[in-house]
Amino acid sequence: MHITIVAGARPNFIKISPIINEIRKRQTEGVDIQYSLVHTGQHYDKVMSGLFFEELNIPEPDVNLAAGGGSQAEQTASIMVAFEKYLMLYPTDLVMVVGDVTSTMACSIVAKKMCIPLAHVEAGIRSFDMTMPEEVNRIVTDSLTDYFFITSAFAKKNLKRNGVPDKKVFFVGNVMIDSLLANLSRLRKPEEFDKLGLKENEYIVLTLHRPNNVDNTNSLLDMLRTINDNVGNTPIVFPIHPRTRQRLEGTKCNFTNIRFVSPLGYLEFIYLVKHSRAVITDSGGITEETTIMHIPCLTLRDNTERPETCSVGTNELIGTNPQNLVPALKKLFAGKWKKGGIPELWDGQTAKRIVNVIVGFPK
Ligand code: UDP
Numbered sequence: 001m002h003i004t005i006v007a008g009a010r011p012n013f014i015k016i017s018p019i020i021n022e023i024r025k026r027q028t029e030g031v032d033i034q035y036s037l038v039h040t041g042q043h044y045d046k047v048m049s050g051l052f053f054e055e056l057n058i059p060e061p062d063v064n065l066a067a068g069g070g071s072q073a074e075q076t077a078s079i080m081v082a083f084e085k086y087l088m089l090y091p092t093d094l095v096m097v098v099g100d101v102t103s104t105m106a107c108s109i110v111a112k113k114m115c116i117p118l119a120h121v122e123a124g125i126r127s128f129d130m131t132m133p134e135e136v137n138r139i140v141t142d143s144l145t146d147y148f149f150i151t152s153a154f155a156k157k158n159l160k161r162n163g164v165p166d167k168k169v170f171f172v173g174n175v176m177i178d179s180l181l182a183n184l185s186r187l188r189k190p191e192e193f194d195k196l197g198l199k200e201n202e203y204i205v206l207t208l209h210r211p212n213n214v215d216n217t218n219s220l221l222d223m224l225r226t227i228n229d230n231v232g233n234t235p236i237v238f239p240i241h242p243r244t245r246q247r248l249e250g251t252k253c254n255f256t257n258i259r260f261v262s263p264l265g266y267l268e269f270i271y272l273v274k275h276s277r278a279v280i281t282d283s284g285g286i287t288e289e290t291t292i293m294h295i296p297c298l299t300l301r302d303n304t305e306r307p308e309t310c311s312v313g314t315n316e317l318i319g320t321n322p323q324n325l326v327p328a329l330k331k332l333f334a335g336k337w338k339k340g341g342i343p344e345l346w347d348g349q350t351a352k353r354i355v356n357v358i359v360g361f362p363k
Pocket of ligand 1: 286
């Protein structure tokens with residue numbers, strides 16, 4: 001059995017790491033399972049890609065399609081062209097895609113058109129917000145997938161509604177949490193921690209990268225101002241995504257509480273979150289990580305494709321109107337944030353379950 005695993009962007013690297021580790025472990029046990037790793041090049045610089053390979057010990061990709069940059073359509077097209085060429089040269093028994101980025105969708109289409117079975121890890125989640133490029137990616141990918149590896153009962157319900165038969169759906173848990181739990185003992189204090197004079201539990205972490213929040217510079221500045229003005233003297237550490245940085249270039253951002261830093265490596269970022277008072281974010285993956293670490297999470301979105309982070313975990317949807325943050329921050333500083341629990345099967349054993357399913361596939 002040969003699997004071609006696709007990864008293209010930051011959150012993908014975190015998801016493939018435990019799956020590759022598990023495959024390599026099975027190989028040493030004599031199981032007939034081979035893999036190739038295709039990096040599409042969607043994220044290509046050191047801080048968004050290289051660092052993750054180093055820190056998570058992900059082996060060098062077999063190929064880098066170098067299909068980064070450009071508009072959504074340009075990127076989709078260049079990934080498709082390059083991946084098709086690759087698969088023609090290197091046939092495989094199964095293509096595995098993860099998450100919901102452009103590479104996930106583009107490679108799914110190519111695999112299916114070449115009649116190669118397709119597995120999707122983190123299938124079935126939906127925000128029902130078609131303004132999110134990721135939602136389009138999820139819907140297209142899941143309309144082509146043969147093996148759905150899911151993180152939640154919510155995903156199962158969505159797939160059922162779309163007519164996916166139960167026998168194609170595998171509730172395995174969450175690979176992001178495999179990575180998190182496997183690396184908790186390896187975390188690294190980021191250089192910035194002491195440089196900025198941060199103290200445990202006395203700062204907030206901020207991340208923003210969704211088009212809805214960052215593409216309009218005035219709204220983005222409004223949001224930053226509201227955060228800055230409603231945290232007392234609490235430092236806000238803001239590892240700034242390249243997309244967001246671009247929007248702020250040339251603007252005057254004199255926010256006394258906000259400390260802009262470069263995107264951090266995984267081990268440094270999780271360290272920062274783990275020791276923080278709270279996280280303000282529009283990321284999906286971070287709402288899962290804060291849930292596991294019981295860190296309050298204020299999500300600046302109107303919807304989530306991960307509702308269990310709110311119903312079970314520490315996440316709360318604040319919305320995209322900055323004014324909604326004011327009462328939420330008051331609640332946080334009054335110490336009234338929920339403690340949260342852990343969603344079912346988010347236990348660090350997901351990659352094992354995925355590989356168990358795959359080795360049982362018909363050859
Ligand atoms: N992350 C990181 N460094 C940072 C910001 C985020 O390592 O400076 C990690 C974070 O821990 C999570 C993932 O990147 O595992 C989330 O990526 P992102 O927010 O880009 O994507 P999303 O989850 O929203 O798809």
